[in-house]
Amino acid sequence: MAGKIKKGTYVKAIREKLVNSLEAKASDSRFPSYIFDSKGEVLDFNEEYALVRFYTPTPSVWLKLDQLEIVE
Secondary structure: OOOOOOOOOEEEEOHHHHHOOHHHHHOOOOOOOHHHHOOEEEEEEOOOEEEEEEOOOOOOEEEEHHHEEEOO
């Protein structure tokens, strides 16, 4: 998956991988539904994480690459 994600790719979060993740345990685990149901655009990324902007009035968020799936 990591090789396919690049800047400008549209993605959404995979609920099963995000809900029980280390990131979920380290913060509020009540994720908003829009990260699973709508698409966001990858603004930047590194080897492990992608900065995703969802089209809602909220800040962009860093999510692990393996917690994302590409949508069209």
